[in-house]
Structures are given as C-alpha cells and as structure tokens.
Amino acid sequence: MRACVLHSAKDLRIEERPEAPLAAHEVRVRVRAGGICGSDLHYFFHGRVGDFVIREPLVPGHEFAGEVTEIGTGVTRLRPGQRVCVNPARNCGTCPRCREGRPNLCENVFFMGSASKFPHMHGGFAEFTTVAESQCFAVSGELPFEEMAFAEPLSVALHAALRGGNLMGRKVLVTGAGPIGQLVMLAARRGGAAHLAITDMINQPLQAARNMGADESFNVSGGTEALLEASRRIGGFDVVFEASGASPALNAGLLAVRAGGIVVQVGSLPGGETPVMANRIMAREIDLRGAFRFGEVFGDAVACLEKRLIDVRPLLTGTYTMDTASQAFAAAQDRTRNLKVVITF
Structure with a gap:
C-alpha cells in the first residue's frame, strides 16, 4: 500500500x-x-x-x-x-x-x-x-x-464543552477561530450557551464564525481592548475556551472571564515554560481546566455528524x-x- x-x-x-x-x-x-x-x-x-x-x-x-x-x-x-x-x-x-x-x-x-x-x-x-x-x-x-x-476533532470539541461544565444560558468566549475553536463554538451552542464570542488575529475565520452563529467576534491582532470592553459590558464571560495554542490568548481569557468563572485550555501551547497570570487565577478564584483530546464522546460525535445535529x-x-x-x-x-x-x- x-x-x-x-x-x-x-x-x-x-x-x-x-x-x-x-x-x-x-x-x-x-x-x-x-x-x-x-x-x-x-x-x-x-x-x-x-x-x-x-x-x-x-x-x-x-x-x-x-x-x-x-x-x-x-x-x-x-x-x-x-x-x-x-x-x-x-x-x-x-x-x-x-x-x-x-x-x-x-x-x-x-x-x-x-x-x-x-x-x-x-x-x-x-x-x-x-x-x-x-x-x-x-x-x-x-x-x-x-x-x-x-468525528475526531468534533470529539475534542465535545469533550472541551463538557470540561466547561453546564453551558446552559452561559456567556461563552472562544479564543482562536481555527477548526477546533469553531467546533467548540458549535458544541457550546448545542450545549445551550446564550451568548457566543470568538477571537482571532485574521478576519476570514472570524467571518466564518459569524456565519455559523457567533454573536460577537474580535480581531485581536492589534490588541484586546475591544474584547475586554465587551467583557466589562456583560459582566465577564462565564466560560472561556482557549483554542488558539497561544499564551497571550490564554492570558486574555483570564482577563475576560468573570470572577469565579471557568477557563478551559484546549489548544496546545508551545513546549517549555509559559507565562500565565497565575495571581489572577488565585485572586478571582478562576477555575483553570485542561481539555486533552477526548474521553467517552466519540460515539456522540459520530451521531451528531450522522444526524447533522452539528453541521x-x-x-x-x-x-x-x-x-x-x-x-x-x-x-x-x-x-x-x-x-x-x-x-x-
């Protein structure tokens, strides 16, 4: 072969x-x-x-x-x-x-x-x-x-959504609008998220995300001011999914999440040490969770594809x-x- x-x-x-x-x-x-x-x-x-x-x-x-x-x-x-x-x-x-x-x-x-x-x-x-x-x-x-x-990348997204806890009615931010970020966004909507925002440094994937139902999108190539202003306006995001694999995006998520909120790291950061705003995690009691590959959700992903519950x-x-x-x-x-x-x- x-x-x-x-x-x-x-x-x-x-x-x-x-x-x-x-x-x-x-x-x-x-x-x-x-x-x-x-x-x-x-x-x-x-x-x-x-x-x-x-x-x-x-x-x-x-x-x-x-x-x-x-x-x-x-x-x-x-x-x-x-x-x-x-x-x-x-x-x-x-x-x-x-x-x-x-x-x-x-x-x-x-x-x-x-x-x-x-x-x-x-x-x-x-x-x-x-x-x-x-x-x-x-x-x-x-x-x-x-x-x-x-089926496999959708499994990653479904597992990440589960790691984010109950998403019903929640305000959700996804950092990174690549395929995994887009699938996490769709999984979060399927899980009942009431408000979905997504960030990236390129306009084209952000437009695709809006076409698929994102309520807000932010190009952060020039900074995160607009994102953080939106976070203040809504009282902070309940759950943030970091799907870009970039440490600045993880820190932006820590700034945008509300006190007592949840940040789920989905993307793989570069090898070695990574600077993280650890004091913010402590002082605001933020739950920082990892989402590695996927657990027992592969069959669920296949069913979602087969029935086009997630298109x-x-x-x-x-x-x-x-x-x-x-x-x-x-x-x-x-x-x-x-x-x-x-x-x-």
Whole structure:
C-alpha cells in the first residue's frame, strides 16, 4: 500500500509500505478521507508538536474515515463494506485513569499519528490501516467520507464543552477561530450557551464564525481592548475556551472571564515554560481546566455528524488527493483561505 510518510519538517514522501498483519480482534480499513489537524501541521512544518519530536519516519493523520475491507477471526460487530469513523485512540482499560473513566489520560494509550512515544504510533494517512474493532464506529447513512473525518476533532470539541461544565444560558468566549475553536463554538451552542464570542488575529475565520452563529467576534491582532470592553459590558464571560495554542490568548481569557468563572485550555501551547497570570487565577478564584483530546464522546460525535445535529460542512474548505498531500498541508496553513483541509485516498 502507499502511505504519506513524514521524515522530518517539510519532508513528506509517498512511499510503499507493507500492510500490517490482521489480528483476531482487528479490522482492515480502506481510508477514504483524512482531515489535517493543527498538530499535523506542526509535525509537517516544525517536525514537532510541543514536546513531541519526530525521531523516526511517521505516518501522520488521526482524523480519518473509510470502509472495512477485511475482518479478523474474532470480530463480531463489523463486516466488510461498512463505512466507519475511526477513533485514533486505543486505551489500555486497566490503568488508574482508565478505571476512573478518563481514558484520554490513559498511561498506556496508543494514539495514531503521534510522536509522543518511541517507536512512534503511525496514523491513518495511508491507503489502508489496521485498527482494533473497538476503534470503529459504523455510519449507516450516506454521510460523505469528508464529513465523517470530522468525528475526531468534533470529539475534542465535545469533550472541551463538557470540561466547561453546564453551558446552559452561559456567556461563552472562544479564543482562536481555527477548526477546533469553531467546533467548540458549535458544541457550546448545542450545549445551550446564550451568548457566543470568538477571537482571532485574521478576519476570514472570524467571518466564518459569524456565519455559523457567533454573536460577537474580535480581531485581536492589534490588541484586546475591544474584547475586554465587551467583557466589562456583560459582566465577564462565564466560560472561556482557549483554542488558539497561544499564551497571550490564554492570558486574555483570564482577563475576560468573570470572577469565579471557568477557563478551559484546549489548544496546545508551545513546549517549555509559559507565562500565565497565575495571581489572577488565585485572586478571582478562576477555575483553570485542561481539555486533552477526548474521553467517552466519540460515539456522540459520530451521531451528531450522522444526524447533522452539528453541521460541519461550512468548515470544509479544501479537498486534495493523496498525491498532492504536500500541497494540502501548505493550503491548510493558509488560514486566510482555509479552515479544514481534507485529503482523499
């Protein structure tokens, strides 16, 4: 089979690789579509995501969907020909975090397309991949594969919304209008948020957010004065989701949230130490929470996509073939033109 293989920063090659043998509990999936995530962009352009550095050739991609072509002898729930969204995470189920119902914090997790461990864990940007039956969620309708590939990022957004607590009637701010920020905004609205504001440093994604229902948007490239004035006008935001991965945005969220409010860090900040207004967290009793990947919400995300309870079609702005994968990564980096770029296989 052919696969996209990232050797180092900006060195993506289409290579022939052997198909993995099929274990009893596994299925082989013909990948049909895969979305480029922010972490994929970091691997492609910088050779690392925060503290996770590429040390050997890596097949990227953890947002993907396809169809089952072969099943192991122990598989009972799936059959060849079924269309599936694939959960890229496979947790151990036995460590303390798994046992307390937090599989995203599993101490032994296998997460596809990640250099967080060595040897690296290869992802789904290939013609075929082999995964456990438990990772597959069947889609019964005719949902396009390009939309099915949103199951993983939508799971991230749903998990972040859960970390924000009860959003019914709340005033919510999202910092960062990239794909995750936009999906968090949609998840918050689905959760009952009464007022949604979003920030970015580029006008095009802010316009897209307004088109999808944002009540307010702020271009903070020249400063946060307008945002903070809006925060004062409404008495502070109840919940802030930081989805940009920039420390100034996290600090802006700490300034914009009301006393006793909640700030959820969703974006991955650069590796190393980060300056944070910790005294403000203390003096205003702000709850600062992390949201890492996702917990038990992948099936919920698939249901939201299948029933179009959350419509991701406005986010899909570019589609490329496997043979033009390098161009796809370049296009995905251009936030003036694209929100989510998908590679078809």
